[in-house]
Amino acid sequence: MIRVLVVDDEELVRSGLRLILEAAGDIAVVGEARDGVEAVSAVRRLRPEVVLMDVRMPGTDGLTAAGRVLTEPQPPKVIMLTTFDLDEYVHQALRLGAVGFLLKDTPPRELAAAVRTVADGQAMLSPSVTKRLIASYVDRAPSRAETARRQLATLTGREEDVIRALARGLSNAEIGRELRLTEATVKAHVSRVLAKLGLANRVQAAILVHDADLG
Structure with missing residues (x-):
């Protein structure tokens, strides 16, 4: 329970x-x-x-x-x-x-x-509601955007693909289908991205993408 x-x-x-x-x-x-x-x-x-x-x-x-x-x-x-x-x-x-x-x-x-x-x-992370509200209300001050871009620059190309898809509200299975990866591989990428960026969860990762104006 x-x-x-x-x-x-x-x-x-x-x-x-x-x-x-x-x-x-x-x-x-x-x-x-x-x-x-x-x-x-x-x-x-x-x-x-x-x-x-x-x-x-x-x-x-x-x-x-x-x-x-x-x-x-x-x-x-x-x-x-x-x-x-x-x-x-x-x-x-x-x-x-x-x-x-x-x-x-x-x-x-x-x-x-x-x-x-x-x-x-x-x-x-509902694509229809959560993504819209994050995009509408997250403060996108230039300094915040630049900081977010510097953080994301530490990612590999594949990791950036994953976090961009994550920010669109896609599940691990949906990301896997889009990027032609297994769900287990996507899960590993997500865990590695969160650890590398010092983020607690997928929502914070999505906010970071929106801060960088990349979502």
Whole structure:
């Protein structure tokens, strides 16, 4: 069972998420929290594998809480919950190490699939939503772009092919088909690229590509 903590200030939202996730059969909601302070405490007490964290909450918001949770020893995977009018906050959470985000109107099947994906060690990177928002809200100051380009210049040609495809939201299997590589080879390339660039996950790699204006 995948252990999940649900964090949202609205009880109705928390209850709905619990019902959806527990109906999946392989996901257990081990706790709920109403704000960032409760979320940090619950993570330390319950040790969930995945946290669904609302962005905006009274008191300590989701962004602040995500930053604290992600510095914990053996931190959980954090997925931010947001609505379109809050998207300007999302890239900050991704930079902190959150593995992605979901819109609150995400269909139940996709919600459960997202939890399984991040629990399996992969990042949330939806081509239709995540890529667009990263491209829209990541700060592309000239100094940031130049720094990103210098980092990417350390990659081999094949590694750059992989990270560009990754930034488009492709899965390992899709990258393999596009580049004519086995999925295991793609996985090895991704791991090597993340280590070489000092990145925590695929989402941060995608942000780096967008910072360099190469996505």
